[in-house]
Each structure stands twice: as structure tokens, then as C-alpha cells.
Amino acid sequence: MAYLRWVLGRLTAAALTMTGVSVLIFAAVRAMPGRYSDLVLGPLATTADKAEAARRFGLGGSLPEQYGHWLLNAVQGDFGISMASRTPVSAEFAARLPVTLTLTGLALALTVLVGIPLGVYTGTRGKGGGRTGRLLGSLGLSVPEFVLGSLVVFLFTRYSLGLTVGEYVPWSQDPVRSALSLLLPACVLAVFCVAAVARTTRDAVLGVLVEPHIAAAVARGASVAFIVRHHVLRNASIPVLTLTATLSAYLLGGAVIVERLFNAPGLGSFLVDGLDRRDYAVVQTGVLLAAAVFITTNLLIDLVCGLVDPRISALAGKARS
Known part of the structure; x- marks a missing residue:
């Protein structure tokens, strides 16, 4: 009750x-x-x-x-x-929403798959891991997206590195090629998020490792892998889940710059154009959608944390x- x-x-x-x-x-x-x-x-x-x-x-x-x-x-x-455009805003957003959702989903997946293991690794490796984690976190948090994105655009347009820039493929034509066309901007978006999640996870892991039940598990002869799986991850998950919910809204907002750099026809660039034209319906819908995603995600994270x-x-x- x-x-x-x-x-x-x-x-x-x-x-x-x-x-x-x-x-x-x-x-x-x-x-x-x-x-x-x-x-x-x-x-x-x-x-x-x-x-x-x-x-x-x-x-x-x-x-x-x-x-x-x-x-x-x-x-x-x-x-x-x-x-x-004299067209319904819902139709305009429906055409662009898959681009932004795919971009945000890829960046969020990279954040979770790279940031959490990196934070756990650096948090359980003592002083050496702590120094490495702080260095990587500082680099990821300090490099602006437009700087990193411009560097990526230059390198992948100047040299043949396997991925193309500015050639978005619609999801309806080829889902695999569509995801690959958004992989580079997703990586640029994910750098800041990976660094933030890795640092938060590391701090949470270090906070759990000093608890008495961890010392008791070590005294019983439990392995490091067992302690991490059964005692550390769940207790350290609350701040990581909370940060992940916040980053989901950040990714939607940060997609504006990245979509411009990589010529992706998503909601971010459409919303900026709406601001320039004082298109009330477009701006209201875009901001309301971002707020709804942020509030809903935080609500779900609160329920999961409970x-x-x-x-x-x-x-x-x-x-x-």
C-alpha cells in the first residue's frame, strides 16, 4: 500500500x-x-x-x-x-521523429554498453584505475560536441575510413544502412554521456566497496567477479539509472548540433528552423515533446529505483x- x-x-x-x-x-x-x-x-x-x-x-x-x-x-x-509549410505539425514530426529516435537510441546504447563497464572496471582497479577513469572522464566531458563533430566530419570526408558523412538513408529503404548512416553522429553524441556515466558508476562503485557487507564477502573468500555481480552492481545502480534518465533528455537536445553537422533530417534541425521563422506550432510541439520524454523517463526511472x-x-x- x-x-x-x-x-x-x-x-x-x-x-x-x-x-x-x-x-x-x-x-x-x-x-x-x-x-x-x-x-x-x-x-x-x-x-x-x-x-x-x-x-x-x-x-x-x-x-x-x-x-x-x-x-x-x-x-x-x-x-x-x-x-x-502549411502542413500538419504531427505529420512533419512523424516524418522526422524516426531519425532523432534512432540517433538518440544508438547514442544511449553506446553510453550504457561502454560507460557502465568502464566505470565498474576503473572503480574496482584501485588507484591506477581511478587515475585512468578521471583522465578519460575529463577528456570526454571537456571536449565540445561541435569541436569533436567537426573533427570527425573532416577525417571521414578527407580519408576513406569505411563510413560516409551527410548521406542519410531512410529507415524504410534499408534499416541497416540507415543505422550505419547515423553511427558517426551517435558516437559524437555518446562521448560526453559515456564519460559522465563512467565517472558516476566509478564513484558509486567506490562508495559501495567500503560498505561492511563487502568486507564480509571478502573475508568469506568470495571472488572479485562474484562480489561485483551480487553485491556491487545493484547497490550502485540507483545514481547510474538517475543519470541515464537525465542524459536521455540531453541527447534529444544535443542532437540539434550533431544533426546540423552530419546533415541528418531530424527534429533538432527542424525545431531550429521553426524558431527562426517564429513557427509557434512547431516550437511548442518540439519543446513539449522533449519535456514529455524527459518527465516520462524520469518517472519510469523513479519507479524502477523504487x-x-x-x-x-x-x-x-x-x-x-
């Missing part, structure tokens, strides 16, 4: 957060300098043209009426019409009571 109350509390907090985010997105878009009518219709548009555009794009009436109209339609899956370590939900229940 305590865990159920904790879950309901997390769901309520997620719903309230999404509502607050929608309000902030709506207000921020309308606070941007430059009127949509001047950018969409041009400076010679008549008053009748502006009124027709406001009616067509749902921008007539007061701001509370516009917000209520937009939110009600968004809940039903209708995100409006793009002012630039199952992995029941003390979390128990302490939360005691704090509320």
Missing part, C-alpha cells in the same frame, strides 16, 4: 509538471521578439490577411483562449498547422506521513 501511494504521488507530480511546462512553453513562444504575421505574411499584408492567418492558425482571441484551444487539441493529438531499492519508496512514504 505504501508503494502504491508513492507511485500515485509520482504520477500526480509528473502530471502537474507537464501542465506547468505547457504554460511556460506557450508564454515563452509568444514572448519571442518579432510578430508571426510579419514573418509569415510579409510586411505588405493587409489587416484582413492577418485576421485570416490568426483564425487559420488558432491565434485569434485572448491568450487564455489560445492556450486552452492549443492544449485541448494537443491532448487529442492535434498539434496545429505549421505556418511555414523496485530495485524498496528503501526509497518507504522513506518517501514516511516523509509524507
Whole structure:
């Protein structure tokens, strides 16, 4: 019962957060300098043209009426019409979403498959492993994406290294070639995340290794591999899971620069173009989608952490009571 109350509390907090985010997105878009009518219709548009555009794009009436109209339609899956392309925003996002999801999924997979084993290795190898982990972590965290991406683009366009740059293959044509065409930008995106996860995992492992039950396992003659599998990984997983949830939203945001560098037709570059054109529906949908992914991922991670370590939900229940 305590865990159920904790879950309901997390769901309520997620719903309230999404509502607050929608309000902030709506207000921020309308606070941007430059009127949509001047950018969409041009400076010679008549008053009748502006009124027709406001009616067509749902921008007539007061701001509370516009917000209520937009939110009600968004809940039903209708995100409006793009002012630039005159097509439904949902169709535009559906065409570009597979690119960004594939890119983010590849980067997240590389992060987990490389970062966690690297952190466990450096955390269980004493001072030598600690120095190596700090060095790799500092390098990965300090190199900006646009610098690393520009270097990768130069090397793979200057020399024949097996992978091409700027030649995206749609998923519907060839899934394997599509994934390979996004492998380089995914690697660039994953460098920062691998370094962050490796450092967090290393610190978590070092924190667990000083616990009394680890000393008891060593006294019983258990091997290092056994101790890591049965005593270290589960106890060190909570901060790693939390960071992974945060990095999923970071990858969606960081994909903007990488998509531009590698000419990938994803959501990031489309959202930047929408900002330049003051395309309200595109910007609102893009930011709302990123917020929904971030909030949902954090909610799922909280639920998983509550199952992995029941003390979390128990302490939360005691704090509320």
C-alpha cells in the first residue's frame, strides 16, 4: 500500500509538471521578439490577411483562449498547422521523429554498453584505475560536441575510413544502412554521456566497496567477479539509472548540433528552423515533446529505483506521513 501511494504521488507530480511546462512553453513562444504575421505574411499584408492567418492558425482571441484551444487539441493529438509549410505539425514530426529516435537510441546504447563497464572496471582497479577513469572522464566531458563533430566530419570526408558523412538513408529503404548512416553522429553524441556515466558508476562503485557487507564477502573468500555481480552492481545502480534518465533528455537536445553537422533530417534541425521563422506550432510541439520524454523517463526511472531499492519508496512514504 505504501508503494502504491508513492507511485500515485509520482504520477500526480509528473502530471502537474507537464501542465506547468505547457504554460511556460506557450508564454515563452509568444514572448519571442518579432510578430508571426510579419514573418509569415510579409510586411505588405493587409489587416484582413492577418485576421485570416490568426483564425487559420488558432491565434485569434485572448491568450487564455489560445492556450486552452492549443492544449485541448494537443491532448487529442492535434498539434496545429505549421505556418511555414502549411502542413500538419504531427505529420512533419512523424516524418522526422524516426531519425532523432534512432540517433538518440544508438547514442544511449553506446553510453550504457561502454560507460557502465568502464566505470565498474576503473572503480574496482584501485588507484591506477581511478587515475585512468578521471583522465578519460575529463577528456570526454571537456571536449565540445561541435569541436569533436567537426573533427570527425573532416577525417571521414578527407580519408576513406569505411563510413560516409551527410548521406542519410531512410529507415524504410534499408534499416541497416540507415543505422550505419547515423553511427558517426551517435558516437559524437555518446562521448560526453559515456564519460559522465563512467565517472558516476566509478564513484558509486567506490562508495559501495567500503560498505561492511563487502568486507564480509571478502573475508568469506568470495571472488572479485562474484562480489561485483551480487553485491556491487545493484547497490550502485540507483545514481547510474538517475543519470541515464537525465542524459536521455540531453541527447534529444544535443542532437540539434550533431544533426546540423552530419546533415541528418531530424527534429533538432527542424525545431531550429521553426524558431527562426517564429513557427509557434512547431516550437511548442518540439519543446513539449522533449519535456514529455524527459518527465516520462524520469518517472519510469523513479519507479524502477523504487523496485530495485524498496528503501526509497518507504522513506518517501514516511516523509509524507
